[in-house]
Amino acid sequence: MDPAASLRLPAVLRAPFEGRTWRAFLHVLVGLPLAVCWFAPAVALTATGAGLLITFLGVPVLAGTLALCRGFGVVERARARGLLGLEVAAPEPVRGRTGGAFSWMGAVLRSGASWRHLLYAVVHLPWAVFSFAVTVTLWGWGWGLFTYPLWQWTFPAYVGQDGIQLYGDRTHAFYLDSPFEIAVTSAIGLVFVLVGPWVLRGLVAVDRLLVAGLLGPSRPASRVTELESDRGVLVDTAAADLRRIERDLHDGPQARLASLAMDLGLAKETLARDPQAAAALVDGAHGEVKLALRELRDLARGIHPAVLTDRGLDAALSSVASRCTVPVAVDVDLPARPVAAIEGLAYFTVSELLRNVSAHARARRAWVEVWRSGERLMLQVRDDGVGGAAVGKGGGRGLAGLAERVGAVDGVLAVDSPEGGPTVVTAELPWRA
Structure with a gap:
């Protein structure tokens, strides 16, 4: 379809065919098996680690579980970035205070980001089941009913009935087989096809919130990063200002004062043998002093008046x-x-x-x-x-x-x-x- 022509279509007609919709559909389809892969080891290992806390073995098991969940988060952020266009920064890395395995385990267990990753692995499964069921049902029924006129002929040819059976008992049955019934079925499917993308976008909006809220950096850490970036900007700006002031002093007052010193030295040498020439040099030096003072005032005004x-x-x-x-x-x-x-x-x-x-x-x-x-x-x-x-x-x-x-x-x-x-x-x- 011509892109310019597609933009002239209403959004409700464009939505079923947009790449954004199909990427969201793929995100939901892939989300369920991945959610199962995240949920099972996260819950099993967390329960094992909690049970072993009576001994020291529970600590490394829990730390390893949290580290594994952070690995799950890497995959989920990449999936959200590729299919939903959602950019979520990685959380702050885990660093032990002194180095070594014990320090690292302590840092993992103290990390709020690690526990948020575990929470994501647990809560994402029920949501993935719900969104998968809704999406596949709505998508399957919508496109199936919408295209019913194209495949209705398979019922009498291969199934031995006239069409989709809506009702049937021992005495009679009702099939969608007349032209009017087929058209109405297709129209109902079209409604599902047009509504489906908006329902799907609502479902993946929850996925976006889960990924952004649980798999990204914490607000304090984000603020620290932002402040560090701002501090770098301020340092660079201050350095640039200092270079500008140095350049302005070198090209302006400094050069003028150097010329003034040379003129005054020449006037001193010629004062005895040619007082008039010396006076002219002093008069010119006086003008240079005025210009240098004006440039210094302008420079000071530019710094902080x-x-x-x-x-x-x-x-x-x-x-x-x-x-x-x-x-x-x-x-x-x-x-x-x-x-x-x-x-x-x-x-x-x-x-x-x-x-x-x-x-x-x-x-x-x-x-x-x-x-x-x-x-x-x-x-x-x-x-x-x-x-x-x-x-x-x-x-x-x-x-x-x-x-x-x-x-x-x-x-x-x-x-x-x-x-x-x-x-x-x-x-x-x-x-x-």
Whole structure:
């Protein structure tokens, strides 16, 4: 079927033929025998280990059972990934504190993820039996009745009756053999065929919840991983900022001050024999000093401006807006000041976005709005430019960096920039007052 034509069909007509539906059907079919394979050893070994706990032998049996269940989890996550498109990260690995078999057994028995894998092996079997029975019954009857006109002829040819028997006793029987009855049977089958995929998707939704909830990492472990990733982003960002500051100092004030030192040295040498030339050199050095001071002030403003520390976001963002190449309307409505780190990140975010407006947007006007919503600090920068901005696209490397910085503090950066404009960038930061 032509993909474009298939998309024009209603979803209820597409569903029975979509690959997603048949992958879910295969997931249910394979799930029952696998559930039996997981359930039997898990229950048998757990019961054996619990019974042997009166002796030391129960400890290694239980630890081995939990390790085996974690192996089952590897297969189940792969099955969910291949057939349901569900990506579930592996749980945190088991590591003993001191090394050795006893330390490893203790770590396995203390691991909540291991016990969740055992719970999955136990509870998945009854659900797999139920979903298998419902799916196979609905699927078999649906497609069987829907295609009944194609195979109805087999009854008189090979079975010795006129069709499917609905009722029969010693005196009479009722068969589905007339054209009308065959058509009604096929119509009923069609209803089952159309309803079946949605019932199937509901059943596999429970499988998705079981896999995600029991076979993935725990919430604390996920949070630790997320924080470690955010810390890495912050470290990389800080290193990049230091390199940028070093580069700006080297290319700007440092080079200018080196030239200034050479001019002053030359003026010192020529002062005795040519006072006018020395005066001209000193006058030029004075201009270089002014330029170097201006560059240092600009560099300090880019790191953390004094106006932000002294007067807050309203004054600091108004100062940034005044240096933008297009008129910018600034509206800051905050009942109080957030913590310094969040305030500095908000300033940096708006500064970068207005820099993008000046460099890429080709806009006539821009707007900056800052407000508090619950425990979140909201920033929005809009412009009436050409649009087309995207995180990680073309010149969007700056937006990608902003998204990483905002995400590192549990914030969100959303970009809405269709071709032709306008561009709306919204940042959501934690308040943390």
